[in-house]
Amino acid sequence: MHRFFVKPEQLLESIVTISGEDFKHITKVLRLGKGDLIEVCDGQGTDYLVSLNTPGDQTISGSITRQYRSQGETPEMRITLFQGLPKGTKMEVIIQKAVELGVYQIVPFSSLRAVSQIKDKQDKKIERWQRIAYEAAKQSKRGIIPKILLPQTLKEVLNQVDHYDLMILAYEDENRLTLKAALEAFQKISKTDKPLSIAVIVGPEGGFDLQEAAACQAARVISVTLGRRILRTETAGMVVLSQLNYWMEGGSS
Ligand code: SAM
Secondary structure (H helix, E strand, C coil), X not given: CCEEECCHHHEECCEEEEEHXXXXXXXXXXXXXXXXXXXXECCXXXXXXXXXXXXXXXXXXXXXXXXXXXXXXXXXXXXXXEEECCCCCHHHHHHHXXXXXXXXXXXXXXXXXXXXXXXXXXXXXXXXXXXXXXHHHHHCCCCCCCXXXXXXXXXXXXXXXXXXXXXXXXXXXCCCCEHHHHHHHHHHHCCCCCCEEEEEEXXXXXXXXXXXXXXHHHCCCEEEECCXXXXXXXXXXXXXXXXXXXXXXXXXX
């Protein structure tokens, strides 16, 4: 079933009104009309089954027949991926896959070994990345549209440690603590029923400089190994997100 994100103000009582790009897509591309069903999501974790009315010139409305929690969210956990700026268009793949794997927000960061710094045309890039997140959220039936935040420095990232219940550094030179062990240790001390906010830091292709790794450890970020192989930067974040999903779905018991 075709799925569209709508703003809360487009939902009035039991009617949803759609205009703009989505109106054109529904009426001109999908050629849907009276009686056809679509699914809309308010971007805050609630989905609605909608039976369309006859389209007008620039808007189409529909009656909400059912409301339910979006299937694509894990409300118990919010994962922020701090991603070292990768080369070329790799960030686009990272965003797409991370949204499919349930990421809550993505923050690009620059570091000593990040070869690409998005100084020029930064707004354009962020706009394109946000569009990729939007499309991936629609395709994967997410209940929210994960945000792509403005790039930060690693120092700025580390200043936010206390904003998270747990901040993890995927560190290629860590050879002792696994992500599993770190989560089990965390589970023992975390006595909270609010959504867990977990931050994951993944380095760029060049990895982390020794002094950066030391700064992360000094900031009480937990360094974990993802195994004996060196993963590409675009792989590492996905491994962490997958393991966090597994852990949250009871894989740790
Ligand atoms: N310094 C690495 C090397 O020796 O080739 C390059 C960095 S790796 C391509 C990019 C990032 O992925 C790392 O900074 C780290 O965040 C993550 N990563 C890759 N393999 C990892 C592993 N086995 N354990 C933990 N993190 C890993």
